[in-house]
Amino acid sequence: MSNDVSKDLKWWETATIYQVYPRSYQDSNDDGIGDLKGITSRLEYIAGLGVDAVWISPFFKSPQKDFGYDVADYCDINPEYGTFADFDALIAKAHALGLRLMIDIVPAHCSDQHVWFQESRQSRDNPKADWFHWVDPKPDGSAPTNWLSFFGGRAWSWEPRRQQYYLHNFLPSQPNLNHANEAVREAMMDVARFWFDRGVDGFRLDAVHTINGDCAPFEDNPVNPDFEVGPLPQDQQPFFRQLHDAAQLNQPSIQKFSEAIRQVADTYDDRFLMGEVDGDNDDAVKVSQTFTQAGRLHATYNFDLLEWDGLTVDGMKQAISHAVDAFNGTGRLSFAFSNHDVPRSATRQLARLSVSEADQQALQLLLLKLEISLIGSTCIYQGEELALQDIDDIPLDRMQDPWGIEFAPAFAGRDTCRTPMVWEKAQPNGGFSNANDTWLPVAERHLERAALDEVKRPESIYNKLAEFLRWRKSQPAMMQANQMGPISGGPREIIFERISEAQTLRCCFDFDTLTASFEEI
Numbered sequence: 001m002s003n004d005v006s007k008d009l010k011w012w013e014t015a016t017i018y019q020v021y022p023r024s025y026q027d028s029n030d031d032g033i034g035d036l037k038g039i040t041s042r043l044e045y046i047a048g049l050g051v052d053a054v055w056i057s058p059f060f061k062s063p064q065k066d067f068g069y070d071v072a073d074y075c076d077i078n079p080e081y082g083t084f085a086d087f088d089a090l091i092a093k094a095h096a097l098g099l100r101l102m103i104d105i106v107p108a109h110c111s112d113q114h115v116w117f118q119e120s121r122q123s124r125d126n127p128k129a130d131w132f133h134w135v136d137p138k139p140d141g142s143a144p145t146n147w148l149s150f151f152g153g154r155a156w157s158w159e160p161r162r163q164q165y166y167l168h169n170f171l172p173s174q175p176n177l178n179h180a181n182e183a184v185r186e187a188m189m190d191v192a193r194f195w196f197d198r199g200v201d202g203f204r205l206d207a208v209h210t211i212n213g214d215c216a217p218f219e220d221n222p223v224n225p226d227f228e229v230g231p232l233p234q235d236q237q238p239f240f241r242q243l244h245d246a247a248q249l250n251q252p253s254i255q256k257f258s259e260a261i262r263q264v265a266d267t268y269d270d271r272f273l274m275g276e277v278d279g280d281n282d283d284a285v286k287v288s289q290t291f292t293q294a295g296r297l298h299a300t301y302n303f304d305l306l307e308w309d310g311l312t313v314d315g316m317k318q319a320i321s322h323a324v325d326a327f328n329g330t331g332r333l334s335f336a337f338s339n340h341d342v343p344r345s346a347t348r349q350l351a352r353l354s355v356s357e358a359d360q361q362a363l364q365l366l367l368l369k370l371e372i373s374l375i376g377s378t379c380i381y382q383g384e385e386l387a388l389q390d391i392d393d394i395p396l397d398r399m400q401d402p403w404g405i406e407f408a409p410a411f412a413g414r415d416t417c418r419t420p421m422v423w424e425k426a427q428p429n430g431g432f433s434n435a436n437d438t439w440l441p442v443a444e445r446h447l448e449r450a451a452l453d454e455v456k457r458p459e460s461i462y463n464k465l466a467e468f469l470r471w472r473k474s475q476p477a478m479m480q481a482n483q484m485g486p487i488s489g490g491p492r493e494i495i496f497e498r499i500s501e502a503q504t505l506r507c508c509f510d511f512d513t514l515t516a517s518f519e520e521i
């Protein structure tokens, strides 16, 4: 019999969500690229961990300039990832195993290969002419504003056919959709209905703070007075020279999108909308509050533990307090220490906390227990359950991430956390693929932590995490309320209480002994 004590909360308020990066999970047809069938074949492994949901990064039709975050058709599957039959089989098996399935929708921009953009760029008066942000040049021919792209360079590119610029907050091949146009919003709602009808339980909504609605009049961003070109790799990109929230990002009209998609979600049972949001400096929490007001998204994905260079214990405390102060008593936030955009937590936190390599697995388990013990949901990234570290030696000619390629060698980009999962040490490419070559190299060092080998090892992080997740489900303080007391503890400790009517649990995370302890008080 299950000893799961959860009752009143919605599933997503306490969910542990396992993120799969489809290109790197499991290849089923020997082309060196992970695919949907591959994921389906590994669902028992995911379910065995005891997580509640799987979130799959984009697998839609796409030229893969930004590895799926540049969508050419929101309602089609990229052939290299499989077919609708493969997707239906995946979702059916996930549900049979008790896993919810979330997918990643990218509402802010699409690929320049999408028919919407192909049509829009032809002239100033075609039926899709107003589906993107087309703006005349300044009298001297230059771009309408000083806005920069996240991936380096200007956020404007020139279209000779229209003699106008179009806006892209990421790559030039990712034009921003014009959400001031109701037809665009409606098209996105059709996308949401399409996937809900196919049975998905929720969406991770990509970069919703970068949706552009009513931009006009287009105004320059002010300079960021705190910007310094420092030794840190992310400062290689000039994006942070400007403050964006006044004009370019987090425009109030974005909320028309959140409200519309919530209305769609509410016509189905128990679906979940989690928005990836950010803001200038410390504003991310305020932005999250705006996005999660009544009638908008259910929750937002909190970036504060994802700091590129890792966080000190004090930094973690501040990040957690800042978010929890705003959301205590709710499940409207999701914490994560790793994803497909930043170096893995095992790598950056190890360096940041000066923990020795020998203690790396203990640190990883501690970080996992910490984030899962916080209020709200948690997103863990494939490989965190194995305490995988990044590899740092991907040669330039094997790099794939356009952002990394732009700033190499000063900045390694995001390939280091996207290398293929390894399953069995004794298999070719660690069991990821039988191809001679895989899209990114398999990390040699990961072979010692191959997933199925670790399942067999009782002391592995996989098994300890599974044990922790099972235990957590029996704790009313973790499952029946999203209430936390203030954070305390010495310089290398994080201590707080989780509180429900039935139980108060003192949770203590010690970064000297690298142990977590839980005590009912």
Ligand code: GLC
Pocket (backbone or CB within 6 Å): 066, 069, 070, 106, 170, 206, 207, 276, 340, 341
């Ligand atoms: C999000 C994704 C990232 C992508 C970007 C543009 O931040 O996580 O991988 O490059 O949006 O879509």
Ligand code: CA
Pocket (backbone or CB within 6 Å): 026, 027, 028, 029, 030, 031, 032, 033, 034, 035, 080
């Ligand atoms: Ca494949």
